Amino acid sequence: MNASPTFMDRAGALFHRYANPGRFLKLGAALQPWLTWPAIVLTLCGLGWGLFFSPADWQQGDSVRIMYVHVPCAWLASSGYAALAVCAVLSLVWRHPLADLAAVEIGPVGACVTATCLATGSLWGKPMWGTWWVWDARLTSVLVLFFLYLGHIALIRAFDDPQRGYRAAAILALAGAVDLPIIKFSVQWWNTLHQPDSITLTGAPTMSHAMLWPLLVSTLGFTLGFAAIVVARLRAGVMEHRIRSLLTSPRRGTSVNATLAESGAQELAV
Structure with a gap:
């Protein structure tokens, strides 16, 4: 009698649904304009609204306007690394290609x-703190995150065998994910110059709605832009991987050009 599929089995089947390169390329091509154009429109609207029409802060003055770039980038810095950790789990547990x-x-x-x-953050800190940099808990943990990104980029390309690079980088991504809660809660855990979060899930925003809405629009635009860039790079990476595989392992009795032409014809037919 066959056992019922476990959660891991169902999750693996769901994740592998788009493991086929042709299916992913088709999905990516359909998603690309729906990510790119809203990202451009929302980013321009959010930045224009925040930089030119939102009120200045009563304490920080016009220097607060840098948050319409700083806050979305801070959000995406942590979210991007969280995505690396998810990719690491998919790679190590389910071997998702x-x-x-x-x-x-x-x-x-x-x-x-x-x-x-x-x-x-450095530009914002100069008029507020009187210096370009302080070894603040939040700033230091984000700097560590930047080095983790650089380490991941170097490690995943450091081996002649790509699979060894993928495994090593996945382990680094999982180990480095411990920095994410430190970034999030550093202001609460330690005495820090960095201001507390103005937007939380457990309380009302501590900023004016005239500043909050352009910040939310800008953040949404940056997030869609991040996703659009990653999807575009991933589509190019998948095609590059397929072409490299064809160049290194052409079919017996078939020229590389003929193999590429056949592959292109099949892709158009998908």
């Missing part, structure tokens, strides 16, 4: 937004 390729493409994008978060 696209999880490793996704981790390759998420890393550089996450590193860029983390660097932007640190740079804008």
Whole structure:
């Protein structure tokens, strides 16, 4: 008598549904415009609204406007690394073939937004704290996150055998995920110069709605933009992987060009 499928079996089947490169490329092509164009519109609206029409803060003045870039980047820095950790679980537990390729493409994008978060935070800190940098708990943990991104990018490309790089980078992503709760709760756990979170799930926002709404629009735009860039990079990465496989292992008795042409014809037929 066959045993009923476990949760792990059902989850594995769900995750492997889009493991087929052709199916993923078709889905990615359909999603790309729905991510890209709303991202552009919402980002421009959110930044324009926040930078030019929202009120200045009664304490920080116009310097507070940098939050319309800083806060979305801070959110995406942590969310991007959380996505790396999810890819690591999919790779190590279910051997999902696209999880490793996704981790390759998420890393550089996450590193860029983390660097932007640190740079804008430094620009914001200069007029508020009188210095470009302090070894504040929140700032230091985000700097550690940036180094984790750089380590992941280097490690996943450090081996001649790609599979060894994928496994090593996945382990680093899981180990480094411990930094995420430190970033989130550092302001509550330690005496820090960084201001507490203005938006929480357990309480009302502590900022004016005239500043909150453009911040939310900007954050949504940045998030969709992050997803659009990752999907575009992943689509290119999947195609590059398929072409490299064809170039290194052409069918017996068939030229590489003929194999690529046949593969392209099959892709168009999907």
